[in-house]
Amino acid sequence: MPKDTSIKKVLVIGSGPIIIGQAAEFDYSGTQACRALKAEGIEVVLVNSNPATIMTDPNIADRVYVEPMTPEVIKRIIRKEKPDSILPNLGGQTGLNMAMTLAREGFLEAEGVRLLGCKPETIDRAEDRQLFKDTMEKLGEPCIPSKVVENLDDALAFAKEIDYPVIVRPAFTMGGTGGGICEDEAQLREIGTNGLRLSPIHQVLIEKCIAGWKEIEYEVMRDGKGNVITVCNMENFDPVGVHTGDSIVVAPSQTLSDKEYQMLRSSALRIITELGIEGGCNCQFALKPDSFEYAVIEVNPRVSRSSALASKATGYPIAKVATKIAIGYSLDEITNDITGQTCACFEPALDYCVVKFPKWPFDKFVYAKKDLGTQMMATGEVMAIGQSFEEALMKAVRSIELGLDTMDLPHLAECSDEEIRQKLHVCDSDRSFVVFEAIKRGFSFEEIYAATKIDYWFLSKLAKLADTEKRLAAGEMSMGLYKLAKRQGFTDKAIKRISGCTELPARLRAGFKMVDTCAAEFAARTPYFYSSFDEENEAAQFIADHPTDKKKVLVFGSGPIRIGQGIEFDYCSVHCVWTLKKFGYEAVIANNNPETVSTDFDTGDRLYFDPLDPESVENILETEKPWACVVQFGGQTAIKLTKHLTELGVKLLGTPADAIDEAEDRERFDELLERCGIPRPKGHTVFTTEQALAAGSELGYPVLLRPSYVLGGQNMIIAYGPEDVTEYMAIIAEHTDMENPVLVDKYLMGTECEVDAICDGEDYLIPGMMEHVERAGIHSGDSISVYPPRTLSARIKQMLVEYTGRLARELKVVGLVNIQYVVYNNQVYVIEVNPRSSRTVPYISKVTGVPMVELAVRCMLGEKLKDMGWGTGIRPDAPYVAVKVPVFSFEKLHGVDTQLGPEMKSTGEVLGIARNFSDALLKGLVGAGYKFQKPRSGSCCLITVKNADKLEILDTAWQLKDMGYKLYATSGTAKTLNSNMIACNTVRRISDEHPNILDLLESGLVDYVISTSDHGRDPDLDSVKMRRKAVELSVPCLTAIDTAKVLVETLRSGATLDDVELIDISTL
């Protein structure tokens, strides 16, 4: 079946902001889809509220709408653009739900828009719990005993029938939001109620818990002719019970014989055939470890996180092939791009082992509950490829940036055997490390298996690593042992540390093998490599076979997605690569994140999928021998390599390495500012708690504490008194290397501004400045940020430009620099200078139309800004206002205080673009999920603020009251409001008797909560508990006075999106 030529213009719906459970993988799949469509000459209209994505680039789609993703907005875009088709299954659950809503309403049919790749009936049969069960029953595919219920009573009755434990799975939520395992009736009451509320159709599945079975996934594809293939199967290290997104995953499966493998494969193919999916589909199975009994757990009728992983694990571009199928091609008509000579209708054969390791935010949220269950908590992941499981696992651990290079988690060494024994029973993010520790201590496999149900195969592999560590530690050092350790993924540094040997028997260097989809059966032409300790080096052969006159540049990516280092850095890395290619250089990428565009097989000229640690990077350098390297775009992950690269004598493009040190080293930074004549908040550098306390009292509280060398404000806090300093120094000491000092600064609560500039060493170009809605003290990543600034005077703006210029020149920045300022009492202070790409680069690039990364790379290659045609100095403001609004994933992270502060907490962002601030803000807020509605009868708002905020909240409170909201406040706040003639009811605190503030929240009448407090974080505090309750009940909770102010103003204005113009940013 050839291409359907009636398809000429397609709407692609993206996945919106990055949240836990829906991350960069959909930028990767969406970008592949858009490119595949464009390659076929089809016009692409894209909608995605997330500006940090590659897919929203004007060169990826023809028309780009960075607009809130609501059904109304999408309808307007469809009416305006008149696409003939819509591609719904590449934008995650968000895109799919959106398309289904429009289809069910009959809107698509009425507008003559075809749904490509799937039918609403198909989606319902996969996602509606009851229909899914019926479909599986019809096919004879076993499911887990379960029942769909729509109220708690039915849930309780069914649970009694099938017996506890049971699992609650809400319908139509992604990443398992709102689900969980219930051991008894009390838990079911809590989790069940929550799940029913979070499900958009108020439906949950109550399911028999089969925790302990093996969890196996298959990625399958089907075309319109009915051809079916499996791309990959995967086995979870953790058995059923842990969300696959939170599980270590291995590809291909390891403990299945052909019988089991084929049994599940056939089942997956029967399912995709019965559902009639044309494209990709993910089938999850539970397999009983001691029989052939299995059950279908879940089917995702779209590309997913697992399909992104499968694509990178095999080399097979699932999203691209799914897109081609959607526009009419059959699998046998599509070429396998990796080999260039075989067809896409085949099943990849792997000749290596792949391990995926989740990246959790618990190093950041120290108070969060680390327990793993059916609800995903990882923000990102890394993938590693090895010739053995041991090697792949070790590479993965080296890549997750927890400061580990083995499976040894330092604090476990101090635990007693009894403590380890107890920890084995706790299924949390440390468990794989606990299992390793238990093995090292000689716990029997039987005991570990009984507690964890982790397959003996995995245990025996961990035992091999433990054995090597033991032999090394015993001082045995031979060529044989060294070789074995290298093949198992130990770095030289780890081998030296464990063995205590300063000299190694040799210096083995890795060679590289190719990922080619076919286990070397055919010669592949796509250079995608991973390291291994073998004699052969296919990368070196490839380079020798493809001689070129081009200069070669190695670009380091940004590793796993985490809070503070998100998809923006992948955007920057990809643009760097594209620019290098465009200007005649050979661009080589090294990265370890399977979810990204940068690790797509055709982004760079060559791809190295390996850890980004010094040794691994050295191996790549030795094979590639690049002319230069780039670290500026890969976030802290790449920046961290600077020192090592400089020592190796590698040429770094752009800003000299010393500038990074100058910006981070407190003393040198102070000297720099002195030379530039720029003030900064007073501060000190300390190493101990005592020094920190002394600094605090000298500067006067509040003060800002943070470790040096951080990104995303990791472990950064505002201390309001000495007790805070003591608490936080303890936490910092636990989580960071105390060789690096802690910075203590006077905290100035002024207006925060941010400037990104491109510099060529002499001139600079500022595409635009940003002003934050929230005052300093809230991390820039969590602030609502406005371009262009809306309150700054011309004089202040001029000072910002001048300071930026001075700093850039003095630091000899060549490339990008990001500077954060605070304006306090009409004085501009510098908070920090980051001589690298920043989180705001994609958004400013898109709004101003200035290709920032491209210009930065050209500067790095020696061009001058004045010759590039974009001018120098500050660019005139664009005719649009852009408001970036952060998006959080608090509902997924239990025990995390939602109060914003200097430590970043958001996982993603959306952008609102309009002709004026209020419209742009409205778009941003709606895009971020805020709902604007008039108060219903009985609606109320709950206000509880710290003393410093009490007078400031008056105006906002009055406005709410004026709109018709009933106000409730805790005693102190209520007293202030009432004494200022704003009538308000007092509500009892959590620790007081019922009915109290929790009962009020549970009444369902609270529309908004405004809550600020001096203290936070500790989950035992009343204020934190109250905010958590609000999150669990999905009540918007504003934790900054400034946010509350703009939100209430927007609410009161009564404006709706219907009145706001939709903007195609490709025309900006």
Add this chain to the structure above:
Amino acid sequence: MKTFLVLANGTVLEGQQFGATGTRVGEVVFNTGMVGYEETLTDPSYYGQIITQSYPLVGNYGINGEDAESGRIWAFGYIVRELCDAPSNFRCKKTLDQYLKEQNIIGLAGIDTRSLVRLLRESGVMNGALTTEYATAEEALADEALMKAIREYNVTEAVANVTRTETTVLNEGGKYHVALFDFGCKNNIQRSLVKRDCKVSVVPATTTASQLKEMGLDGIMLSNGPGDPAENVEIIENLKEIAKMGLPIFGICLGHQLMALAQGAKTEKLKYGHRGVNQPVTDLAHGRTYITSQNHGYAVVGDSLDKSLGEVSHVNANDGTVEGIRYNNMDCFTVQFHPEACGGPKDTDYLFDEFVDMMKGGC
């Protein structure tokens, strides 16, 4: 113990020994399947060959005996990257190492199997020897007798070595009586027929038409098997007669090649064959492409078949080689791939239904 793979081109790879010791010469081939090693080892089609597994972790689920495709290992040697010494699976009865020892087959582990596969891909299948009897690579290469044996090795009389001498009858009460030629038959062909209520008489490779005529058959099945199809002159002659019996015939792999030769077509040796479980085969009549299990080093030359006698019904979607023939002059269809799977996908197992349907029609 030092163990070497000595190749005809003088390459020597050193690894760790497992299974048996000694020296064994064979044709070195590679298989890209990621599971199914027990099926592979016991597949008689591998007679005369030393198998290299491209997936690096082998032996993970041990050996269970139930998945064997015949009573013994037929391959001449086995090469893996990493041998699993602690297999895990509920059916596991022994380790791969134990099994090879029992069966007196030499195993070689710890070599860079990917580079070996690449070598075989570039130079084509190559003869070689697995040996534990030399102290150094040089010593092995200097042994002229060994090198000569390697150079001159040819898989000969393969079918004669793997077939049976007596007829075995399975499922006595089955509805359709099928004579299954054992050219090196995999067990799952029998199972697939029995499952469809056939009485299966597994007959020796050299069974003649006149012998078959006395059996009261409903159909004839030609099995897979090892070696160069063209060397089976006697069988090919027999098949010419058998083709005239008017019975439905279904052939797999070697059976497919032998019938083509009997009908005047030619076969050729492929550079490195198809051995794996991911080969796409397009059914030309229906336009569908299926993922198939394959194990063959020879193929029927497409245009060598007289069009009036039969037509190519299936082709390999990767390289266009002949994967199936439907005959015009008799009720016969044959395929190059393995619809009986084991190991591999069962996507084409409907072909057995078609065969049974043909027998139904004939009744």
